[in-house]
Amino acid sequence: MTVEIPKRIDQLPNPEPRYIGKRVTRREDAALLTGRVEFIDDVALPRMLHAAILRSPFAHARIRSIDTSEAEAMPGVEAVVTGADALRWQRVSGSSPDGWGGRCPAVEKVTFVGEPVAAVAATSRYLAEDALERIEVDYEPLEPVVDPFAAMEEGSPLVMEANGTNVMMHRVFTWGEVDEAFDTAAHVFTERFRWNRVGANPMETFGTVCEWDPVTLEMTVRGAIQSASFMGLGRAATFGLPTNLVNVKANAHGGSFGGKGGGRGIDIAAMLSRKAGGRPVKWIEDRVEYLTSGGSQAWDRHYEAALAVDADGRMTGFRVTLVDDLGANGEGYGSISAAKPLTAFTGPYTIPAAGYDLALVATNKLPSGPYRGMGPPPHFMVLEQLVDIAARALGVDPAELRRRNFIPPEAFPYTIPSGNEYDSGSYEEVLDAALALAGYDDLLRWRDAARADGRLVGVGVATAVEPGVFDWNAYATVGLPQTGVPEGATVSFDIRGCATVRVGFAMEGQGQYTLVSQVVADYFALDIDSVRVIQLDTLAAPPSFGPGGSRLGVAITGAVLGACERLAEKMRTVVAGLMQTTPETIELRGGRFGIPGVPEAQMSLAQVAGTMLARSDLLPPGMDPLPEATYVWTAPDRTPADEMGRAKSYLTAAQAVHVVAVEIDPDTGQVEIVKYALADDCGTRLNPVVVEGQTDGGIAQGIGAALYEQYVYDDEGQPLTASFMDYLIPTIAEVPRSDKAAVVTPSPFTALGAKGCGEGAIHTTPAAVMCAINDALAPLGVRARETPATPERLWRLISGAGVGASGSTGEEREQS
Amino acid sequence: MIGDRRIRVSVNGTAYEVGVEPRTTLVDFLRADLGLTGTHVGCEHGVCGACTVLVDGLAVRSCLMLAVQADGSEITTVEGLEGPEGELHPIQEAFLEEHGLQCGFCTPGFLMATYEMLTDDPKPDEDEIMEVLGGQICRCTGYQGIRRAVDCAIDKLGGTRPADVFGAGGPEGPDAPDAPDADPVGADGAGEGSAR
Numbered sequence A: 001m002t003v004e005i006p007k008r009i010d011q012l013p014n015p016e017p018r019y020i021g022k023r024v025t026r027r028e029d030a031a032l033l034t035g036r037v038e039f040i041d042d043v044a045l046p047r048m049l050h051a052a053i054l055r056s057p058f059a060h061a062r063i064r065s066i067d068t069s070e071a072e073a074m075p076g077v078e079a080v081v082t083g084a085d086a087l088r089w090q091r092v093s094g095s096s097p098d099g100w101g102g103r104c105p106a107v108e109k110v111t112f113v114g115e116p117v118a119a120v121a122a123t124s125r126y127l128a129e130d131a132l133e134r135i136e137v138d139y140e141p142l143e144p145v146v147d148p149f150a151a152m153e154e155g156s157p158l159v160m161e162a163n164g165t166n167v168m169m170h171r172v173f174t175w176g177e178v179d180e181a182f183d184t185a186a187h188v189f190t191e192r193f194r195w196n197r198v199g200a201n202p203m204e205t206f207g208t209v210c211e212w213d214p215v216t217l218e219m220t221v222r223g224a225i226q227s228a229s230f231m232g233l234g235r236a237a238t239f240g241l242p243t244n245l246v247n248v249k250a251n252a253h254g255g256s257f258g259g260k261g262g263g264r265g266i267d268i269a270a271m272l273s274r275k276a277g278g279r280p281v282k283w284i285e286d287r288v289e290y291l292t293s294g295g296s297q298a299w300d301r302h303y304e305a306a307l308a309v310d311a312d313g314r315m316t317g318f319r320v321t322l323v324d325d326l327g328a329n330g331e332g333y334g335s336i337s338a339a340k341p342l343t344a345f346t347g348p349y350t351i352p353a354a355g356y357d358l359a360l361v362a363t364n365k366l367p368s369g370p371y372r373g374m375g376p377p378p379h380f381m382v383l384e385q386l387v388d389i390a391a392r393a394l395g396v397d398p399a400e401l402r403r404r405n406f407i408p409p410e411a412f413p414y415t416i417p418s419g420n421e422y423d424s425g426s427y428e429e430v431l432d433a434a435l436a437l438a439g440y441d442d443l444l445r446w447r448d449a450a451r452a453d454g455r456l457v458g459v460g461v462a463t464a465v466e467p468g469v470f471d472w473n474a475y476a477t478v479g480l481p482q483t484g485v486p487e488g489a490t491v492s493f494d495i496r497g498c499a500t501v502r503v504g505f506a507m508e509g510q511g512q513y514t515l516v517s518q519v520v521a522d523y524f525a526l527d528i529d530s531v532r533v534i535q536l537d538t539l540a541a542p543p544s545f546g547p548g549g550s551r552l553g554v555a556i557t558g559a560v561l562g563a564c565e566r567l568a569e570k571m572r573t574v575v576a577g578l579m580q581t582t583p584e585t586i587e588l589r590g591g592r593f594g595i596p597g598v599p600e601a602q603m604s605l606a607q608v609a610g611t612m613l614a615r616s617d618l619l620p621p622g623m624d625p626l627p628e629a630t631y632v633w634t635a636p637d638r639t640p641a642d643e644m645g646r647a648k649s650y651l652t653a654a655q656a657v658h659v660v661a662v663e664i665d666p667d668t669g670q671v672e673i674v675k676y677a678l679a680d681d682c683g684t685r686l687n688p689v690v691v692e693g694q695t696d697g698g699i700a701q702g703i704g705a706a707l708y709e710q711y712v713y714d715d716e717g718q719p720l721t722a723s724f725m726d727y728l729i730p731t732i733a734e735v736p737r738s739d740k741a742a743v744v745t746p747s748p749f750t751a752l753g754a755k756g757c758g759e760g761a762i763h764t765t766p767a768a769v770m771c772a773i774n775d776a777l778a779p780l781g782v783r784a785r786e787t788p789a790t791p792e793r794l795w796r797l798i799s800g801a802g803v804g805a806s807g808s809t810g811e812e813r814e815q816s
Numbered sequence B: 001m002i003g004d005r006r007i008r009v010s011v012n013g014t015a016y017e018v019g020v021e022p023r024t025t026l027v028d029f030l031r032a033d034l035g036l037t038g039t040h041v042g043c044e045h046g047v048c049g050a051c052t053v054l055v056d057g058l059a060v061r062s063c064l065m066l067a068v069q070a071d072g073s074e075i076t077t078v079e080g081l082e083g084p085e086g087e088l089h090p091i092q093e094a095f096l097e098e099h100g101l102q103c104g105f106c107t108p109g110f111l112m113a114t115y116e117m118l119t120d121d122p123k124p125d126e127d128e129i130m131e132v133l134g135g136q137i138c139r140c141t142g143y144q145g146i147r148r149a150v151d152c153a154i155d156k157l158g159g160t161r162p163a164d165v166f167g168a169g170g171p172e173g174p175d176a177p178d179a180p181d182a183d184p185v186g187a188d189g190a191g192e193g194s195a196r
């Protein structure tokens, strides 16, 4: 049976939907607000032990020996693990580029500060930490390499000697006639950019409770896990277990943003459990561990990029050379952050040719991992600043130059040179909405007047495309399997007509349980309170990946609607049998099944479900009596990558324009955001409150990346940002209020026309803020090309006290 | 390792007399020993405010305070906000209505900080609000929903003290017991079931 999933709200079998598209308050909230939700650190199991991890103080050192005997003898200590156990039970991590990756705890040598070396399970965390002090590790310090350019040089210390190089991957992608575009361009603008390491920092760090039975080898993993099934597959691969021996029960968790990490914490807790006879072992990462050695760090990038522009301001080519410092051994999928820009390489523009020279380099720093946006936010910071450089050089208004190069609405679906297909868009309309909301002309007048008074004020307009609905096809370029990503749901009715939906992902903050309830309630015309959403363990749940890559809203809506369609079809068959007619004559409308126009031939959901459950003898012969159905959704019509990495991968393309006005204090270099307005188009807004919340959160993280946040290492590879005193997360004082306008261009490809929208703002905010800062600095003839644009960096630029590393690292130059 | 110092505290109106190890932080005591896991730990170094609870009416970071320092105090945690029949407190309602939370991990801290602020001053001005909320970190919301929620809570309370919402005897209410005289969990029983 083919399932037609409604692509528009008005295709639902309900003339009066009450929830979808409306501002629905979240059903998750009451439990969260009263402290009732069980986060992982709230879990207490009988005989549970607590783990603590001993970590390397060196960025690069050989481990000569480890003596754990004193720790093991301490009362209350039940198990200790070291690299010897990892060598016995683990395979090398599969989350690194081929030939890279290691085991955990470290075997033979450590390659970054904070790398686990040993771990203890004891009857309390306090005791476990006491025991760490009794473990003796004899290290032979080795010379570290911290700078990726030094790491690429002949004779550099090697992070993994066996590989003979620190370059994990170097690939050159060419899409279209890029050389010709640059050779024939009227103008070429070239610049270098530096994006320093930032990262997710959810307010809850990672944590887990693991049981690994030494007899049955069954492993049960609880934890603050973003993707339960994926984590389970990873653990099974790491330990060489059949996948059905690993059961993951993800807890509701305190944010993730891709950077929850956790695989290694689970590995350690699991091995400790196995050594302790299968007792549950809890490991809760503390914030210092998260900041220095967790899933915290992403995008440590050195860019050189160029834009070719013809005489009338049309962009004809875009080239990017990226040296991406992935840190030690490349574990944790940092590589896919470098590949994701392929899915939106040329942004919202009709640039016909592009090139990407990509080097992934190992250094003695924490392996970099995923973070919200997964790579494009720095990429758009680069592209958008080049557009501004061009606009300034050509004397064209930056908004106008963007408008001239937008993909027009009639060109969708539109395939970009790097291969991905954008589903739909109304880019000019979004631009106009943002400019109107910002009062762009007034802002420019304000800027010019203030500038005339000698103030450093600037206005930035930036735009970006948010690839939505993550799909592995884009990542074949960095060696990952080319597959789709499933999401499933099971919808069932009980004998009273109440609906239960079973899903495989935990609450994380994006309101997906509310979304599921909205969809089921509107499909069957139920009150939202008669829908309940429950989460199952990975071995019981329908296939699920969960949140990630702006996918879950679209994917779970597709899954739930697919299940609703199937269930309705099943119930129609039952009703047709009871009414002695054919299923096609039975209609579901407003929550009742029946023959249209015949009021006495109607049945309620409860009547149909009740008949199925209690009188299966009345059903058509051979019919499954369960009033339930499951549907597993994957993005339709995706393609594997070709030799240039071109794939139809991410299903949706949302777009936004942000307008920012800033003032820089010339004496301190401090940036104040004086105006923030944006318009965005993420298709149908299934719950506008939640969409706006995602935007607000992304703006705050984008402001953090643009102005405050940076993981700093010294020359020896020591992390200098080990607390929230050093790694500066924006507070309410740093995040301005923003005005928002919505444009709605539904996706033609998805359930109800929704697009992925969880990562949009962080794609655009850093670019917009940096464009505004550079507009403010333009009269001084200096340029900020490094994020975060901290007061010190800007003050140095402004005062002319020094450029070098923190200033304009490459003169903006034009060749014609 | 049952604790070697006895302390008497009242938490959300319930009196406890229990032994704790002197090095136990207040947040660990509340979470592990008393099982009040609504208070969260985000940084354990005093910056994020997730662990904020009220000690004798003052908002404190329970990760920076030792349980023994709270001896003799009245403590209110997020579990103490709801009404006797499970009604949400108006501050909680306001966060729900204004999408003042996403993951909800930081939320108990924001609720307690807001509660203290509105106890001190039911009509705080913009500076006061920014000052108080500026001490709490949220990574999800970008603070916009939280800001609206605080305004909404001010409206809902309409000058009523947060403690007076559910009548006398509510959290920090006038009838809250001064000193604990009962030990509902038994002499040393509070340590049972916890790791220590």
Ligand code: FES
Binding pocket: B040, B041, B042, B043, B044, B045, B046, B047, B048, B049, B050, B051, B052, B061, B062, B063, B064
């Ligand atoms: S956990 Fe106490 S302030 Fe962060």
Ligand code: FES
Binding pocket: A203, A254, A255, A509, B100, B101, B102, B103, B104, B105, B106, B107, B137, B138, B139, B140, B141
């Ligand atoms: S709601 Fe997630 S940290 Fe505030």
